[in-house]
């Protein structure tokens with residue numbers, strides 16, 4: 484593909500679609516007319532830079548674009564779902580107006596569908612149109628693989644006050660608001676009970692926000708979900724998530740079977756087709772994007788990444804383990820082992836932490852608190868506290884020296900490490 488400048492003239496209701504490799508940069512400039520990226524308006528004559536993206540820039544009334552740099556593909560498409568998405572937005576607007584008048588909760592919408600059907604894209608579009616109408620909806624991402632709001636591995640929510648940034652997306656630094664995130668891991672079938680417990684934690688965090696702010700309350704919630712929800716094993720989890728989050732309406736993209744199952748279960752369902760532009764992404768693409776996301780977390784715009792060397796004794800690490808710790812023979816007579824129970828078990832600080840991303844929890848370490856009280860936990864108390872704790876942040880272990888019993892810890896900003904528990908998840912990364 485040529486890296487020279489290319490010009491594109493789009494007629495009304497057309498979309499310019501492109502794909503760019505994670506390690507290459509494509510520049511896109513709107514030179515005439517109006518255009519938007521999933522509902523966020525583009526500025527005229529600004530050179531937007533994209534890396535590792537598959538996107539579609541849509542115009543309602545026609546526009547001209549200019550691109551330069553290498554792209555995997557670029558073309559103009561006319562089969563879009565933008566009219567349906569806009570109608571959906573207006574339906575939400577009506578419900579918000581009604582909710583405000585009656586001083587009650589705004590619409591709670593969940594988007595469901597198989598992999599690469601455009602769930603996240605629709606969630607972003609509805610959020611963007613909402614914020615363009617001065618709404619402040621809550622975006623809730625319960626797909627632990629996606630890392631839409633926080634790092635992959637988490638489920639999270641965030642009040643969105645303005646359209647999502649075209650280049651930086653939902654970078655919390657740009658937004659100057661911290662998301663609420665809970666660390667889970669990747670596979671929702673692995674620890675189903677724990678997953679639903681965290682969805683419930685998210686629900687509680689959202690309810691607290693809604694109780695404290697009438698405006699947020701009437702502006703509603705948009706929930707993006709994992710594609711596993713439409714698998715046979717996922718349907719019950721989907722139904723429970725709908726109940727927990729008190730969803731009013733489920734938008735099902737391109738899946739009649741799920742629409743019918745949910746309708747039969749008494750849920751309010753809207754069926755939508757998949758948009759013509761949706762691009763599929765393979766495992767390698769997802770891995771590369773995950774690495775890019777992690778890099779942005781530590782080295783992104785407005786951050787001051789900071790490395791410090793700490794002693795093994797300065798960091799207390801736990802890991803999420805499924806199943807009872809003690810063998811059944813060691814339990815008191817009559818007590819059953821629960822294969823689904825979740826425990827946060829001790830990890831010896833060692834080489835095993837090298838290249839790990841650690842979750843920084845809010846749970847204070849045992850010891851003396853600010854008031855001089857001595858605080859100690861049993862393993863069960865520790866687990867209960869860690870299950871309830873949302874994510875304070877993440878650090879990266881870049882070096883481990885077993886002989887000197889020291890390691891190098893990278894954080895996105897300077898500052899001493901908090902005296903809280905750290906949790907080792909599944910994320911490994913090579914800072915290169």
Ligand SMILES: Nc1ncnc2c1ncn2[C@@H]1O[C@H](COP(=O)(O)OP(=O)(O)OP(=O)(O)O)[C@@H](O)[C@H]1O
Nearest residue numbers: 537538539598599600601602603604710760761762
């Ligand atoms: N109209 C479009 N033109 C070009 N690319 C698009 C368009 N709509 C969506 N995409 C891209 O297609 C890919 C898949 O879309 P999206 O992430 O919304 O799907 P998803 O159903 O949420 O996927 P998953 O289940 O894997 O999370 C994304 O890279 C997205 O940016």
